[in-house]
Amino acid sequence: MAMNLEQVLATAKDGSSVHITLVSNQNNGIASYADGSLIFHPQSGGTEFGGPPLRPAHMESASPMKMYFSDRRLSIDPVPAGGFAPTPRQPFNANATEALSVSVAMTASDHKTINVSIKVFGNTVKFTMDRIGDLYAGVGPSLSQSSGAVFVLAFTGVSQLQIIH
Template sequence: MATVAEVFRELAAEGGTARVTVISNQGDGISSYIVGKVIYAPRRSSAPKGGEAPVFLRDHLSSDGTDGQASFSDRFVTVDVGNGVKEEQPFSIRATNSAAIAIAPEGNGQGSKTWLVNIRLPAPFNRTLDFKANVDGSTLVGTSPTAIGITEHVDTAVYVVSLKRN
């Protein structure tokens, strides 16, 4: 499997898209699963807007708007398992939210061991998560100082980010 840096280099050189997958787990037991596509985006040539996330101030990979889809372990769908028996399954595909994702290497370019991650969740969350993630094999692993949800009473969440070239 290609590393995040290898996928980054390929998209920068050749264009195209990569599938991004982000999973999270937070202290209240809620997990999320976000999937989307990212493209290479060069750093902005104009002066940044006030308060812009650091990830956008460098060459980065970004989903186009909010094309990612987020599923959550506390949203259930009822599944007919046969013989009149129904079970509830978490991560309901019928209850997803849109999400946007951007990642960029920090420090010494694409070989960096630390990457910047930006996850944007529009309404009803209206939450933006900016955090650093470390390279761990072919993935990025990081901790956000805030959780995803609207009413969580937890301070942090752990994220694993992976890329696969389309």
């Protein structure tokens, strides 16, 4: 179940893992899916004249997530006796993923817009996403031969850092 950003900010502490799901769809029918965790860092600076500049609360990947694509198919059907291998038909082949890094930065205090940066295929692209209910949606980069992609991000939970003494 998705959390809204206010719930994330009320729950997360510095170093917490914020779990997300990020999906995309393009006008050529290719969709993508990724889920994983971002490390939370609270707002800092900006409180003293001449002190460190204001840095809004932000979250970033500690390690890359796996991004799955609907056009990367896996053969799941047995080869008929004496026949040829059937055409692969299972989309989102788990053996053909791409590494995805994500960062999310808050913009305004009303949390209606967030700045998102994704790194996939070796390229980093920034775009904004707007709040729709408990989800964020925005037009981002094309992930194939398309004019762009619609991305949807859900915050799906927060895990606190466990300190063992």
